[in-house]
Amino acid sequence: MNLAILKQLKGSKITAEALRETIASAIENKHLEPGEKLPSTRDMALYLGISRTTVMKSLESLIATGHLMTSPGAGTWVRKTARNGSQSADESNEKQSQATGYPWQERYSHLAANLHAQRIEAIENTDFDEINYGSAPSDMLPVQAWRKSLMHWSRSAENFDFGANSDAFGYLPLRKAIAGYLRRTKQIICKPEQIVIGSGVQSVVSPAFSLLVKPDDAIICENPGFWGAREQFHSLGAAVIPVGIDEHGLIVEQLDEIDRPVQWIYVEPSCQEPSGVMLSEPRRVALIDWCQRHNCAILEDDWDSEFQYDGQAAPSLFSLDKTGSVIYFYSFWRLLYPLVSVSFLVIPEQLIETFQSYKCSWDRQFTLVEHLVLTEMLDKNIIETHMRAMWKSLRKRRQALIFALKKQFKDDVKLASSTSGMHVVVQFKESVPEETILSCAKKAGLSCATTRPYYAHSAKANEFMLR
Known part of the structure; x- marks a missing residue:
């Protein structure tokens, strides 16, 4: 959609209703084609000099009247069915198919039903x-070193041992390199067998959530905190309990005010997102103690932990825990995106067999070249x-x-x-x-x-x- 369509509104007091009528008129007069994507709400708001709330209200109204369609992550676009009552053969067939089609909603799993019922606010790219x-920032990426290693391994492709990508947890030399990296930089002592590698953030944490979170489990999340994890918990039918933060991180004292058993705590102790505050060492000890007393497990998201500007980083919850109740998450994506998106979990030894069964059944393969390059960069201390x-x-x-x-x-x-x-x-x-x-x-x-x-x-x- 060309923003010039909205030019007639500029210079006047723009209401949500006026914007709605302008877009609806453009659709009905064929100035906007079926399937045409609209600009982001932010771009429209900036162009018109109004708030995003006003834009969102007008778009929600147009979605309700059938002029527009939207999907989380995909944006908003003009509905393909004509509004004037006329229909093409394809549109008529589509409507008939929808009316007489297979009742897929009856086949929905618990997860699909929750996702369908749950109205998640779209986070625009x-x-x-x-x-x-x-x-x-893109100007800080080690592009030259990455390109050199990538070209080396690409030229050697004919000599690859493709059996090396048969391990469900990821390329073993990379897991060994990661174990060394964690020991040097995080004081985390673990075996390569405890490291579960995936591509991207969600692909690694999703198995942990899917395997270990039950419907109606109570899960504590920081507020504010990473919205992606919170929405995944909701989709699994869990009860998310937001707990506040202050300049010392998660307010552990508030946990005693919760009036039901808690199964999980999802926390970002090294660099809380988005505030950037760090969970103080006394609170880390208090959190571990509280969880042990209440039989509660912890998912430690070690997000953005490399960049501490005032003093030494506190020990990870994983290293403080002595009972095996902490799962640790880390992502090289934070340092190297879009060059690499490798993320991983460090799981307690008693979970290895369960995660192996899951990975073998659902997510076994990985991109070997990416693992080869990252292994080399870790072994040569390029990353550090x-x-x-x-x-x-x-x-x-x-x-x-x-x-x-x-x-x-x-x-x-x-x-x-x-x-x-x-x-x-x-x-x-x-x-x-x-x-x-x-x-x-x-x-x-x-x-x-x-x-x-x-x-x-x-x-x-x-x-x-x-x-």
Whole structure:
């Protein structure tokens, strides 16, 4: 859709109803073709100088009237069925097929039924592409070293031992290299057999959730916290209990106020997302103690743990735990996307057989070349050298950004009390429109994304991740 279609609205007070009527008219007059995709709500709001809330209200109304269709992650587009009552042969056949087609909803599993019933707010790609989807800035990627290793292994493809990708947990030399990396950088002592490799974040944590989370299990999540995990728990029928955070991380004292047994705690102790705060060492000890007393397991998401700018990193929950009740998650995606998306779990030994059965049945193969390249980069300490260089660069950027924000905005801006991560969380005065903040950040060359999706409730107005 060309935004110029909305040009007639500019210069007047734009309401959700006026925007709805303009788009509906464009559809009915064939200015917008069936199947044509609409711009993101953010782009439309910026173009018109209105709030995203106004845009979203108008689009929701058009979806309800059948003018538009939407899908999480795919965006919003013009419905293919004509609104004037006329139908093409294909549209008529489609409608007839839908009326007399196979009743697939009767075959839905518990998971599919939950996903169908659950209305998840679509997180538009444009909300996060500004910050490279949360991964490292593209100008910091070790492209040259990655390309050199990739070319080496690609030229040697005819000599590959393709039996090496038969291990369901991933390429064994890579798992050995990861075990060494964890020992050197995280003080985590584990066996390669405990490491379960996958591609991407969801492909690794999903097996853990699917295997170990039961319907109606109570799961504690930080609020704010990673929305992807929270929505997966909801889809499995679990009861998600949001618990607040402060400058010391998850408020462990609030756990005693929960009036039902808790089976899981999902926590980001090294760099809480999006706030960037680190769970203090006393609270780590208290959390481990609480979980042991209440027979509760922990999924430790070690997100963005490499970039601590004030003092030493605290020990991981996995290394503090002595009972085997912690599953540890880590992703090289954070450092190397889009070059690599390898993520992994470190699981207690008593879960190895269960996870092997799952992987053999559902997710056995992996991209061998990617594993070969990452193994070489770990064995040659290229990753750790890259991390140190990134730390120095990000620290300088962070200091410059914080100084500039304080100098320019003074008391009109509130900065999160965090000392880790790739971004700074900033809250502006509520009187400043969100679209103005996004537009000004873009003009200043700053990457900017709202923190709204991270909140289960009580999202803070005008709070953004900046870098």
